[in-house]
Amino acid sequence: MKRSKKILVVFCLALALVIMFCVVAYAAPTGDVAGAIENTWNDASSQIKTVVNKVVFPAIDLILAVFFFAKLGTAYFDYRKHGQFEWAAPAILFTCLVFTLTAPVYIWTILGM
Secondary structure (H helix, E strand, O other): OHHHHHHHHHHHHHHHHHHHHHOOOOOOOOHHHHHHHHHHHHHHHHHHHHHHHHHHHHHHHHHHHHHHHHHHHHHHHHHHOOOOOOOHHHHHHHHHHHHHHHHHHHHHHHHHO
16 A cells, blocks of 8 residues: 555656646747747757767767778688688778768758758
8 A cells, every 4th residue: 555655646746747847839829830840940950960960970980980990800801711802891881981971061952951
């Protein structure tokens, strides 16, 4: 009985906090929901673009560079062992790396930002 009472109290407290801190968002006095979404996107798009250019693309570039050099190393060791160099995986990783390194230059014009 005590445990269920504690759970009920915690649930009611959480519900009260959610209700207290929720904000009602009105589209506009005319009820133009599409316009409100468009204005929000226009305000946030520059921030999104900055974060993607300065955080997301460099993180992806770093991961791809590490994978590329690791795969190049393992391909070299396989070449030393078997006498045949496998180009497919390093070539794919290199292509992806070049794509993501140059993506900030043209990706925003493709998306229309």
